[in-house]
Each structure stands twice: as C-alpha cells, then as structure tokens.
C-alpha cells in the first residue's frame with residue numbers, strides 16, 4: 001500500500017489501516033471495535049490533527065445525503081460530502097450557504113471540525129452555519145445534537161475529539177449572485193487610515209500581499225452590487241484575471257472582472273476542477289481581535305524580510321464573532337492573517353515561531369488545521385467545558401492522538 005499523506009504531502013499518516021464504512025451502522029461497529037481511531041476528511045489540513053497510529057476512518061463512501069428541510073432554511077448532509085458537490089446541488093435547488101472557504105475541495109465535516117472560514121465582516125466561519133450534528137461516540141452510540149442544546153456549541157468545531165460526525169444540518173438561504181473584482185496596489189497609507197472601511201467594502205474582502213513592498217498587492221472584492229469606477233481606496237482595477245499567488249496562471253481562479261455569477265462560483269477563489277492555491281505549499285493562519293488589526297499588520301510588517309523569504313503569499317480576511325467553544329473566533333470579531341508558505345517545513349517553522357512571538361501578545365489564536373508551534377487553548381473561555389464534554393463522549397481517549405494530547409492536555 002502507498003503511504004497515505006495529506007493533500008500538501010508534508011504529513012504521512014501513521015495509521016495501521018484505513019477503513020471505508022458504507023453506512024452509519026458500519027461506522028458505529030468500527031468505532032465500537034477500535035482501540036484508537038481518527039476520522040480523515042479530505043486531508044487538507046497541514047498538521048497531524050487527523051493522524052493516528054490506530055485506524056483512520058474515511059467517510060467519503062457514506063451514502064450521499066442532501067436533504068433540504070421542509071421550510072427550505074436547512075439542509076442535512078452526510079459526513080463525507082465536499083463543499084463543491086453540496087454547493088452545486090444547493091444552487092440547483094435555488095439555495096445557498098452563507099459563505100465558503102478559498103476552495104470548494106474540502107469536506108464539510110472536516111472544515112467544520114477546524115472552524116474553517118471565508119471572509120466578510122458580517123459572516124461567521126463555516127462552522128457557524130451548523131444547526132445540527134449526528135456524532136458517533138466512542139462506545140458506538142449515535143448522538144444527535146441541535147442548536148440550543150447545552151453541549152452543541154462545544155460539539156461543532158470539535159477537531160474530531162468527540163467522534164465521527166456522520167451527518168450535519170446546515171443553515172441555508174435563497175441563492176444569490178456576486179461579482180468578483182481584483183484591484184492592485186492598495187497604498188499602505190490607506191491600509192493604515194481606512195482598514196475597517198476597506199475590509200467592509202463588500203460581501204467578502206481579501207487582501208493579498210507578498211510583503212516584498214509596503215503596499216498591499218491585491219484586493220479580492222466579492223460584492224452583490226456592481227462597482228463603479230476603477231479605484232478602490234487608491235488601488236486600481238486589474239486589467240485581466242489574476243491568481244493570488246504571483247506568477248501563477250489565473251485559469252484556476254473563479255471568474256473575476258465584475259461578471260455576476262452564482263455565490264458558489266465567486267466566494268471560493270479557486271475552481272473545483274483545478275488544483276487550488278499554488279499546490280506546493282504549507283499554510284499557517286492566526287486570528288486576532290479586530291480591534292488590534294492595525295497593530296497586528298504592523299507587527300508582521302516589522303518581520304517583512306524574514307516572512308517574505310519563505311512566503312508565497314499572505315491573505316488578510318475578516319470573520320464575525322461566534323459562540324463555538326474551540327472556534328478561534330469565539331466571542332470576538334476577528335482579523336485573520338494567513339500565510340501560504342513555500343513547501344519547506346525546516347525553513348518555515350522558525351518564521352512561524354517568530355510570528356507567534358509577536359502576534360501572541362496581541363491575542364493570536366492559530367487555525368488548528370494549519371502549521372503552528374503553540375496554541376493556548378486553555379485560555380479560551382470555554383476550554384474546561386470542552387475537555388469535560390470530550391471526556392464524556394470519549395472517556396478512554398480513543399479519539400485522542402499526539403497533537404490533541406498537546407492541545408487538550
């Protein structure tokens with residue numbers, strides 16, 4: 001058997017075997033019989049979160065479920081579906097999700113487990129769309145939780161620590177159209193004086209920079225209303241399609257140029273049928289309170305040369321506050337500083353540690369599906385409630401692995 005790796009290829013999983021259940025009953029039997037088990041989603045995380053030396057469970061072969069609720073405000077999906085497939089099916093029914101990540105390739109359950117997000121000052125991360133969960137506990141029991149249940153906010157972005165999520169119910173809304181524009185060379189002076197307005201200028205706004213110069217290289221602006229004029233806070237409209245990573249062909253990117261199109265073909269930067277991002281990379285990301293956004297950007301700018309030496313591109317996004325216990329956006333409107341690194345762990349890790357040193361005092365919380373060296377989860381307000389919940393679902397630590405031991409203690 002070929003060694004199994006994550007999407008980025010920087011992690012080789014240590015699992016004894018990979019199990020492919022075809023039904024929820026099979027998941028329950030496999031979980032009950034296992035002594036150690038982790039679930040693998042689509043493998044897009046950059047660390048050992050999904051790893052195990054026991055059984056790795058893939059839910060990709062579960063029967064596909066896309067069940068729209070009677071009032072058309074929710075959809076129930078299986079624990080193996082990816083956003084790309086779900087989004088296409090929802091749009092065909094005249095429905096939409098509130099937001100998407102930069103790529104549609106990731107599994108819904110895996111993205112929700114790590115509080116994956118898109119951008120938008122008013123939009124919570126993707127886990128905030130979850131209205132219900134069906135989880136197989138360590139003893140094989142199927143537990144159903146709904147928004148409003150006491151344990152629910154702990155169980156949504158739970159890193160797989162409570163057991164396989166075999167189905168989720170998500171909030172949906174009527175389908176809508178967006179227009180995507182790319183602007184170039186946003187002056188640093190505008191970033192310093194008008195950051196809040198720049199980030200709030202559309203449904204979803206992303207700023208991209210390589211930190212090679214002082215200006216922001218690109219603004220990806222996704223809006224309901226058309227833009228008038230070629231200027232965005234001093235940045236100029238690009239004269240053709242652009243990829244966020246300098247030098248990469250834009251054919252893998254969703255349509256730009258202000259052409260209206262369905263939400264799921266504009267919110268992700270990358271198209272489902274192409275390799276997303278650069279394809280040869282590592283990623284890190286830190287979430288900060290939006291109140292320190294300017295200071296956080298300045299702190300990275302101070303390390304510009306160190307960062308630029310191992311960077312492909314940096315993306316700045318916003319996420320609205322939520323109440324999910326392990327979410328990096330728990331109780332705070334956030335600014336996220338994302339780094340697409342070169343694919344060289346040894347070169348990247350010291351820079352990650354340097355960034356943690358300057359962003360930590362500002363309240364940085366890492367994206368737990370990406371590369372980090374430290375994460376002070378014990379400082380999250382509901383951490384103790386989460387470990388108690390995990391202890392009830394998994395008293396013997398069947399779903400624990402080395403990284404979770406480090407994070408949860």
Ligand SMILES: Cc1cc2nc3c(=O)[nH]c(=O)nc-3n(C[C@H](O)[C@H](O)[C@H](O)COP(=O)(O)OP(=O)(O)OC[C@H]3O[C@@H](n4cnc5c(N)ncnc54)[C@H](O)[C@@H]3O)c2cc1C
Nearest residue numbers: 041042043044045101102107109110113116117160165369
């Ligand atoms: C090119 C690229 C672009 C990215 N862009 C973004 C972005 O825009 N925004 C962002 O926030 N992140 C982004 N990410 C990170 C990615 O969204 C997260 O790492 C996400 O968790 C990946 O989902 P997955 O299904 O691949 O999960 P995996 O990596 O397979 O697993 C992640 C965790 O979820 C658990 N898990 C998976 N499925 C289940 C299940 N059914 N039940 C219980 N636990 C489960 C696993 O055990 C593991 O702990 C990007 C990653 C890549 C490679």
